[in-house]
Amino acid sequence: MSTSSAFHSLHPGIQRYLWAEQWEALREVQEMAIPAILPTDRDVVIAASTASGKTEAAFLPALTHLLNGDTDGLIVYISPLKALINDQFGRLDRLCEDLDIPVWPWHGDIGSTTKQRFFRKPTGVLLITPESLEAMLCNRGTSVAGIFKGAAFVIVDELHAFIGSERGKQLQSLMHRMEVVLGRRVPRIGLSATLGDMQAAATFLRSDGRATIVDAPSGNNELQLILKGFEEPPAPQDAKHEEVAPLAVAKHLHEVLCGTNNLIFPNSRREVERYTHLLNEISEQANRPREFWPHHGNLSKEIRSDTEAALKQKERPATAICTNTLELGIDIGAVKSVAQIGTPPSVASLRQRMGRSGRRKGEPAILRGYVIEDAIDSNSDLKTRLRLDTVQSIASALLLIDKWFEPPVAGGAHLSTLVQQLLSAIAQYGGLRAPQAYQLLCASGAPFQGLSSESFVELLRHLGKQDVLTQDSSGLLLHGPIGDTLVNHYSFYAAFVADEEFRIVAAGKTLGTLPITQMLAAGQRILFGGRTWLVEQVDEAQKTIYVLAAKGGSPPIFNGSGGRVHTRIRQTMRALYRGELRPTFLDATASRFLEEGKSAYEHLGLDENVLLDQGSHFLLLTWAGDAANEAIACLLGARDFNAQAGRLGVEVTRGSQTRNQLLEAIAAIASQPAPSSEELLVKAKNLAIQKWDALLPPRLLKHSYASLRLDVDEAFNWLRATGFNVPPTPQP
Template sequence: MESGAFHLLDERIQRFIWAEGWESLRDIQEQAGPVVLAADKDVVIAAATASGKTEAAFLPALTRLLQEEGSMGLIVYVSPLKALINDQFGRLDKLCEQLEVPVWPWHGDISSTSKTKFLSKRCGVLLITPESLEALLCNRGTSVGAIFERAAYFIVDELHAFIGSERGKQLQSLMHRVEHAIGRKVPRIGLSATLGDMGLAAQFLRPGGDAVVLQSSEAGNGLSLIIKGFEEPLVRGAGETAPAANQEERDGGVVLAESSGADQLDEAQGPPEPVGPGRIAAHLFRVLRGSNNLIFPNSRREVERYTHLLNTMCERHQVPAEFWPHHGSLSKEIRIETEVALKQREVPATAICTSTLELGIDIGAVKSVAQIGSPPSVASLRQRLGRSGRRKGEPAILRAYVQEQQIGPKSNWSSELRLETVETLAMVDLLTRDWFEPPRAGGAHFSTLVQQVLSVIAQQGGASATELYQLLCAPAAPFGGTSKKEFVELVRHLGERELLVQDSSGDLLHGRLGEKLVNHYSFYAAFAADEEFRIVAGTSTLGSMPINQMLTVGQRILFAGKTWKVENVDEEQKTVYVHRTGGGAPPLFAGGGGRTHTRVRERMREFYEAQEVPSYLDAQAKAFLAEGRAAYGRRKLAAEFLIEQGRQVHLVTWLGDAPNEALACLLTRRGFEATPGGPAVEVQLGTRRISDVLDALGDAAVDEAPPLDMLLEDAKNLQREKWDWALPPNLLRRTYASLNLDLDEALAWTRQVSRRQ
């Protein structure tokens, strides 16, 4: 085998590679071999799904373990999912058995006998989740140093899933605490298929470090894609069906190959389809039956809807059901059943799923991916698409489905612009250009700092405030942006909440409530489970929904197809009290979606102002784009940013969600009722005039940026993360702003529009 990296590997690993029939090492494996084997640097390994990232890390890391004299070392592999650990165990066990290297899966489903055996040997490969690693540190106390004394590598899989999250900050802290316990640095290796900013990825892997970044240069198999549009009529009679798709709608599409050239993505013909999601389901049924695929709606509710629709069609056509649900609310057994159905090849299976199947669970290659509605992000879409096109010579296949309401005399501006279609188009286009959202890595994450303070005290049996600050908040530590003043404020507040107490020697110990919470199994997870708020009008409960934006009293929300004004938000009881109101086009609050980046909205605007019509749009999607462009021109949005609608005005910024939310806060501070929604911020005028809004924007442009305390003073529902309830108000506002607002971008926009006035 002509390979420099191959000859660096242990001979037993070389023989294994020959026996498996490998013709050569992959590009990323060639790059990673000597760097990982040297074990003197942190490394980020970025490559597409199924490109050999795992082997790129493990083959040289195992070689180093085999080369060490004396006791065998330990590789600590950290995965975001138990299912991934089980997959890796199956992949590694065959190789490691020949190498006589033990492999130890460790998570909640693993027996205590197996864990005890690992603790007696403490070598080989430990496959573990962050939550189990947290439990290990909490419960093994001062023996942590002995358990990890031979640690040779940390390997973090699906690195992108951790960056910018509470769970990621927890993982940073856990690796840092292990290194502190053993008194030395352990090389860290991050594996990821989707990264928007490699520098941020390197900084996440070790704050203040300088990780080597390796990226695969291998070309993929190309991409075959189509965006299909479906129009919902304003009014329809019972049993009414939509017109049959014409030939162009059925067959539209293009292959975006690595080389030049374009071929059509064939779509099966079929009879007229029922109106609504049933039309999409009918099309999916025709084109997906008989092969393995993934379908991604944008919520668990929609997963259930489409699974039911598709399997009902199987019944009607008297064919075996081959559509399987997969989302986080389902039992482990049902999820595993779906994964097994996808893996076996004898009977075709298609999973209708949420982001639970974005990560690298081994389900084998699927023929195609379907996205219903605009995806949460470009990075998420890329991760989903990575499941398709994994067989040599086969392109990845993406079908994106968009639904728009028929335009009528009462249609609002956002419907006229066909935002759903153009946003999907912008994301798909950015995907083909290899652009992905950079992770939002600068968050304060005080919620997880609370957990880590309590965890360190559990591990050490107590600690002084100075020790905790040095360990967790020093410049190169995981929470290095925390000032001593903020830390003191946090510790005092935790004392007031009975999470901490101070003994006579000055050490901090768990308080009454702290001890109760730390001793519960749920403590080990840093992230909060999705919580839904009840929506109550008078004495009637309208239902419940996850709410992913801050709320203010007087704000309007859309629920059950009607507009409601917020009277009060009871955060402890997770209840929003509302009363009926009318008019306008309020923003929709719903779970499951991502936060849209400014680059996506900029690309949308570019499409509105261009003449090109991508060939991968079907006839209806092309019509939607044409209608959106006509509305954009009619409203002169190339030059204007104001849209009047009754006693409200929409500021069409074309900014992302984070700057738009910050802009809404700036206007709220000046007495307006302002709400971000899509590419705009909606402002209720009441008795005021548009000129007042323009004056407020002008003032914001020239004033100093307001303190966060003042900016979020009237905001409700800021508690998003697991331990936010334990934060003092000042730190809660700061952590929310650091994760959800982009004040600099909002102020830059106000200055830009003020210069145009």
């Protein structure tokens, strides 16, 4: 390291530590980041692959700054996960103990004694979640300036996990509120392994978007990729049917993974349980010791900890079957390979998962994909005939190879989180006047900039009518009775909430519950218990969906789960159907699935045919992303059509309207200016998708939903570019 100028710019105490730890050289990302961070006069975004040394790239220069100058300085490290805080504490504690710098892990499992010691002398490194930081600002309003007076840096880990989410908007607000109290700018450092749009990441970190970007090369590790297909045979008549393809997948996983450490990602918690059971059952039959461990959010902390411990220890092999709980940077050691069962939630998610493999020098990253398709017969629906899951999985893998990831949805209004931040700020300051609150949260440079003062007043009046807020004789905004109850509940500090479960009721009988995350309206269809149901009524107050059994037609895409699909993925799928792309990573069955899908595409004339008659419904083939498809569905819904977004476009339930009337409606929509969000969502239900949405006035709720879920511009571009040729309606 004698030739490294970055190394020699570090504090001598840190240099000695690195020599003692036998570092041969700084990593490339560290060489790039250290000179960018040390001047402390700018924000910095650091993007590099998993296990590339990003954490040290931020902390080595930040700690150098503390050691060179302000011994009472404070580095605030913000993490999305408690487990990641615990990991970082283990990594930093030995270094910082050598440097005589205290490290303070801070979350719900940390005892009050440790927290009181920090408050007595708030210096060193504070490792904290957004929720704990929210509680600190909310409950210690008069002390906030003293607690953070030494703040030298704010480091945000796993930046991509925050961008575009309620939690991300909360984090932006917390960082802004901290700086308002301090009356100065605190440099921000964002760390991420997966960023599809570096400038969007810089703008998320601070609204001026002027952060220095450190985009380290990802290295030249080889990627070994295979996609395997499995076919589910037709269910025998008059017999209880058990699926055979999942067992075949489990047997292959057991064969290729035994004896090594791996991660397996099915697409739901239910599937995690299914494959854990199957794999352990196979191991027992083979008289092998346990190697397969579950990990998802519904499991207890102890079970998740057992899985993490099994992965970290080196004496015995272990494989975790997990949801996205193991996507982020928890240190679980090196894994040999990653398996993805079913279509990945997103390309960015697939990239994050793949980054867990190939972390040792010279080792390839290994990614195994598994797709299950039903056998084709005379009753097969369009999805099965097109082999949609296979083609989407191939498209995602091709985009991964091309190093494309979904850009973050950074333009959402997130007015649900504004309600929380307003209540929190009122608690912090002991009351605020309306102009002060607007200046703090909505003015230029503030987290909710862009909301007009008129809309803010509309929100305040609505919250007043609901007793969430009240105003004293001097004009000071205070918590009303409902507001007091909300703020004093332990759940207040989280900006997000788990998907709410809706009861599904048919003919007075409860069929079960389903997490609902998208707009619903009467006339739409849902899939539940292996059957298709028609939505008759949505009772939002009672969280109940009343349904009728639906006959005919293809099963709907809507089932209460799954990621949002970007237009680029669907356009890549279309290129595969056209034969423009020829993937080389498919096994024989997956190759057959692709050829069958291409044949169906050609046979049905889907390259030219934009509107398909599917018997029970019409299908608009848009090849657009979910945000555009949902916007088109809303545009049609406002004209009395029952429409919903699907995996190939927009499904329009056949009612009294004819094909020509649908075409006329589309042509009329395309010829007019885009409607307001209030007009667009006039008939929509279940718009309260975020935690505090139920407290918003109707107009602002529609505005917030549209900003987060709909791409009206893309919808109109498709409608206008398609140029439907509408036959004249016969005159009576």
